[in-house]
Amino acid sequence: MHHHKYRLIIPFLLPAALLYGVFVVWPYAQAIYVSLTSWRGVSANRPFVGLDNYQRLWEDDRFLEALSRNGQLLIVLPLVTIAIALTFAALFTQGGQAIRGAAFYRIVFFFPQIIPAVIVGILWSYVYTPNIGLLNGILGGVGLDGLKRSWLTDPTTVLWAIVAVAIWSSVGFYMVIFIASMQSIPTSFYEAAVLDGATRWSSFKDITLPLIWESIRTSVIYLAIAALDFFILVIVVSGGSTTMGATRAEVAALYLYNQAFDKNRWGYASAIGVVLLLLTLLLSVIIMRATRRETYQF
Amino acid sequence: MSAQAIQPIEEILPTTRREGIQGWTGGSDRAFSTVAQLMLAFWAFVVIFPFVWMIVTSVKTDPEILSSPWKLPAAIQWDNFERAWTQARIGRFFLNTLLVLAGSLTGTLLVSAMAAYVLARFEFPGRQVLFYAFIAGLMFPVFLALVPLYFLVRDLHLLGTYQGLILVYIAYSLPFTIFFLTAFFKTLPNELGEAAILDGASQYQIFFQVMLPLAKPGLIAMGIFNFLGQWNQFLLPLVLMPDENRYLLSQGLYFLAVQQGYQNDYGALFAAMMITMIPTLIVYVLFQRRLESGLTAGALKG
């Protein structure tokens, strides 16, 4: 069998390696080279500037500010999304007869996930708009006029208004993943816990959480990467990459985008991209380490 | 209730609970049920209401949208849909999207499955390096590659073609799909393959006739996952599909929204969003169980 091995390995790997090498690795390798130039992106002229772009980045307050917004997202996005998704997943798997309409809710909760991000973004931009928007309308309708505001330009709310959209659309996805994990836990564990007089909360904490820890961990990494890459929703919800809302919710990837497409600083933008890439890799390793736990087998 | 909703999962999962557990201590079932129902109803409202509002808005006139956003329309404005269909050409974009996705999904699954199978089940030098090289692609921000990618695609004479976009979609779907399927193939029992070899089957036969069918749940999961991802894809077509006749849906809608800033036709914009959503909604409700069980399989093995 061994001498036949490579007759399979090579043709099986080749298409993937070729496509990946040509369309993914090669463009990124070029991007890394571009980060060492002062390319304006409108001609083939790419003056080499060494590490200048990286040095400037280090002193660029606006970049650091954008990065600090990513830092906030990094905490809020995984925490809130996972908390909500876990709650619903637990209700659907352990709620038993107490949860009426579970099938309906599950269809509904997942629904935002299948809507193209562009529609989600456009829809929410009209939800948040001050005078004809849905949100202010509801607040006014229930007598909470004091809470009405211009959600997408108010510097205290804009970032979170957009993050809320991200959470809104992804809760369903993580909920389904957690449900699957929870369902693989044998029922007998809970039955034993019930006999021992456990409450819903204590069995969730002591049985469910540890047993689905791997799923949570994977989810945390996904959401962390999403928090670093965050920007398409900012553009679509706020109405454009250079609107006041986008400026006040400027995250690192958006800053990159504007430096490239709006300011024609492709070299600098590529340097931002490379830094983001390194941060993502670093962060993934840190989360992997930090969340390492004994894996429970059953 | 919940047991009925998740039945297909049994195909994959050996131990599925059929009923909720009863007899918890602490807190009455009634109080728990009320709180739970309230939370669920609240979230359902938050999800559904914007869509309902969108439906109503899509059949209103612009003055109605602007001056009385809360009222129902005096008369239903079907011509919003007509404008969206003819001027915004949503139908055309829909077809383009389906065309690209048909190619890219098949390609993604086939190419990834072959690579993942080899990575999971054969020892050879450089295997780990290759695996991690693929995984690293998960971390790359796509827009960083946009401009070099454009030149590449153009130099290959694939710019503005369905084939070009299909190949790029496949390439950018590989990292996660290979990552996932590798894990999946690792969990498949060895014995089957070995038995097949004893029967004189070639490695190719083993892959296509034994392993691929076994990996069906994983392939379905990845099919769904990639469908969602590629369906949502926005930046790649924006740059690689400059031909307006071949715009994909997300791209077409984005331009419609941008144009809205200049042409001031809210009704048609909402109608276009509706036209995009309704088929998606129908497909989703019909295939919801398969979709969930597919993702579920993904969650467990990944």
Added chain:
Amino acid sequence: MDEARIHGLIDDARSGCYSRREILKRGAALGLSAPAMAALVMGVVPVKALAQGAENPLGVDPAAPLDVVIFKGGFGDEYAINVNENLYGKLYPNAKITYAGIQRLGEQLQPRFVAGEPPDVIDNSGAGNLDNASLVAEGQLADLADLMAAPAYDTEGKTFAESLAPGSQDTGVYNGTQYLLNWALTVYGVWYNDAFMKERGYTYPKTWDEMMTLSEEIKGSGVAPWVTTGVHPQYVRQFVFDQMLWKHDPQALVNIDNLEADAWKAPAVADVLEALYMLTDKGYFLQGWEGLDHTQSQNEWLQGKAVFIPVGTWLENEMKGSIPPGFEMVVAPTPSLPGDKIPFEGILASAGEPFIVPAQGKNVQGGKEWLRLLFSKEGGRFFSENTKSLSVVQGSAEGLELGTAFASAQAALQAAGENTFIGRYQDWYKDLADEAKAQMASMLQKQASIEEFQDAVQEMADTVKDDESIPKYQREL
């Protein structure tokens, strides 16, 4: 009948290449009927055909394909399609025209520039366009000198340059070379509904004090005096702040353009900011203005929820589906501050909507010829009728009756005479304009004081000045 050949013949006739006899002979050779030829010689054929100066002065290859990309924004793109179909397409029927009317040109065109395959002529305007300064710096744009010197298409006896509004093409000159051609003559000011003003017995205030008094009265009647878009605060930054600053002290705005030391801390800047601050301090803006985008704010204004709104002359065309009957939109200059150096009539105006011809295009001369045809009386007239906006072609809007907005913009320009101006820093230094825009929003939302505005914007001006990678420009008053 081959229309291009007839056109060629007509052109020849106009340019005096041939005697009447020769024309008749050549016409007969083309198979023209006697009446047609008579019309030709007698000059009864349409004005557009007869008025041309010379046949193909730019040496266009009549069969070369032409690639046209237009920003389809507030002006739409029918005026460009008109050139394709009725001007260029008729003169050069063998030229295949590829056409696209799009938004956000940068994302779509930038790769084509890098690849050396740009379109032949581009209306490089709108949000997300290509940065013209970068294109110039990289040598990507064709020198338009031969076009400027060519005979105008249908303004007899004048060169192309002479047929355009004086000064309108100055901003398209970089270091002595004409690279950009500005198409639309835009007037920026404060708009109101004249019918409403008359009904209430109000007149547009000429001084800021009067504006404050009137605003108080309007507010008291339950209507918001002002609205502007908070999503795009560059509207108030440019149309109101720049305009008032220039009229208060023109040199102060020039100093800002020239990145002079402490230009943003000048007393004139503070005077204008204090005036603007009153709008927010006294609650004269429509509630929620800070979250409205441009069309939303304009819709609120059209519905009579606010009286004054700063916009440019594209307003009417942009909102054409939503204008209530009886609404009479007119534009006026910003009110005067005490000690203004420019009279009230002075108004912010510029030629905008810049067109470019990429140097690496396949059909550079064709691109220029397309522009020569667009920037004609016929092209300008079509544009004005279609969009109710002014083009830079002199005399192209004569005699057009296009409603109150168009008339008021024309009248405002007339009244301003020499006193028109435009700040340049938003074209030259995007970072600076961005900071001013963001700080303007903060100040008008009371999140920044006037001093904080000045400090922050000045700091950015200094950063831009010290950044050697940003090309610098200078202007004089």
